Amino acid sequence: MLGKIIQLVKRSDLIIEVLDAREPSLTRSKKIEQIVIKNDKKLLLVLNKGDLVPLWVLKSWKYYFKEEENRESVYVSSTSHLGTKKLRDTMKALLRGNKGVVAFIGYPKTGKSSIINALKGRHSAQTSAYPLEYGYTKSIQLFKIDNKIYAWDTPGIIPPDGNELEKIIRGYNVDLLEDPVKPAIELINRIIKASRESLKQAYGVDFTDPYDLLVKIALKRGWVYKSDKEPNIDMAAKTIIRDYHEGKITYYTLPPNLYRDDKSSSV
Template identity: 65%
Template structure:
């Protein structure tokens, strides 16, 4: 899949790497960035899902990337915020000329949603969950302006990608080999941010496994033979709720050295 994305990048003038505003650094692909630079492509980072984090957090990430010499904008494709700025930046990089833009990034960062917003009407397929209906499985070309065409590419997680992001974005929730393990890793990450984010959605709990058990019991998901709570189904709920932005969570950029 990575080779296919590389092939599309080679045919494009500008590469827009779409990041999740909740975890911009962990949804970056240094592999794709290196390849794009080697091919002489202009790179623009689009920090999407800005509606899920405070605006000042997105601004800090924008400044963080710009300090590294990278162009960045923040937006929310579904929240109708920042797409006009993104369009202007793309036109600047194309020097007002006709060109092709390649949208790349991890699964579920919102590449298709951004293209839909830029087009002004829906036709690029989207889905809240990886590998399910609407997930971009093959490159698609769309016209987003009089002179601009955009490639919507399949989400790709690089070999050196973050292990938690790899699990929760790389597979459909129903296709995960061990959704409990994935949910526990995700819960622990969110707890590091603010345990209350989980308690506000699911109520108080002792530990990740207790949280999953309570979700299962509340929904009546109990194994008939053992009478134990079905924490596998509960784990899927947590992962889906995270994908859908129902759990408040975000990270801050590393502090810059003075």
């Protein structure tokens, strides 16, 4: 998987790293960014799912990336088709009006394919297939964004890495988790720090702690074991993780140069 991403980077002029606007820091891959820099390619950060966080938070991240890292960024919502024009304009600006090929990369569940589909629109056209280098027999297509910009229609998927919490935020397959409860509790704790209310609204229950939330979700939905009628918290844990990726839980994190107070913690 990593080899395919490296090939996409080498064969592109602009790399767009798609991040989750709720967790920009944890959905960045510094390893991939180093590969981009090493190959002397331009990098654009795109905060997707921008409809899930307040506008001032998106602007705060954009300001942080520019002022602290001198890095260009754009915030969009691919599902709502918001920010697509700004993304196109920024791509043109970074390519300085020249012809170029764009590659979209990022962790699973960040919405890379949705952005690609939004950019395709009705007026884009597929071009001929381009095989990847030796070792990859499958060809991928370029599609035309405008008269000068083309993009690969297959995103580069970064394998989820890091600790348990980071892996699930980065899109690790929930069905492959041996014990989904532990990382789900870590995710719940992280969300509580940002917005406890978002969890109450999402599941329609009040709760005392993460485990209690899992129990109440299971009982509310009738997920109990037939043998002893105990709540199936594994199913509740998987549901929390899936709902997070599907955008059903709205919260946000702030860039390192800002500090949260009690009033700004609710969404």
